[in-house]
Amino acid sequence: MSVVILYGTETGTGELVADSIADALNQHDPSIYDMSEFAVEDLDPADFLVVVCSTYGEGELPTGAVPFAEELDAVDPDLAGLRFAVFGLGDTVYGETYNRGGEIIAEMLTKRGATQVGEHGRHDGSSAVKPTAQAEEWAEGLAELLES
Template sequence: MSVVILYGTETGNCELVADAISDVLAVNHDPSIYDMSEYSVEDLDPADFLIIVCSTYGEGELPSGAEPFAEELDDVEPDLTGVRFALFGLGDSVYGETFNHGGEIIAEKLAARGAVQVGVHARHDNSSAVKPAALAAEWAEGIIEFVEPVNAG
């Protein structure tokens, strides 16, 4: 099973988080990391385990790096039945109701097309003292159990 990590970022923090997640999963897997702006929804494969790393920009919008992927999901409307994904969001709690909304937008779009979210939705808070990559590494340890297909073994 392949692990595909897609990140959508405005400032580059999501790429660092994707690298931290990849480092943890690389012990038993060979994760691939892609910028969402350079990944086609037609390449989404139920045989892969998908990890989404997405920040929130402005007033709860998607970062510019995630917009092309989100737009393509809306335009192509792929059948994502069988796709399982985990979500790591970045945001800042000073924004209240829109805290970590970027990741939620992508998750809703994936779920609307049949994909299933698994594991805990991590929500990094930029107002905390916790570094995003440190939280990501800890979170990645907790999703390892979901990486293998349900019928494995």
């Protein structure tokens, strides 16, 4: 099974996190794509999808994730059989909108029949933990799930 990692970012942290996740999942031959450059019709149920998404503004998708989300709405594909996991980036100082970007993408995928597996990873920008370190640890748990 191949792993496809999509990242949506505003400042570039999402891309760094995607690279860390790919390192942790290297036994699954991961491919990394910017959401703004990935076509919805390329989603394949034979792959395992990992979504890395930051939150921007008042709980909105980052600029890098908007084209993918708009295409999901426009195409409205049947994603039955697609399994995915999400690692979100946010900051708890924003309360209700903390990590909302990843939640939005997860909702959009499940609405179309995809199944979210594993723990929804959530990095808090207010913490002392580096997002890449937390993502790598999260992905190691995901690797165990993929191998079982």
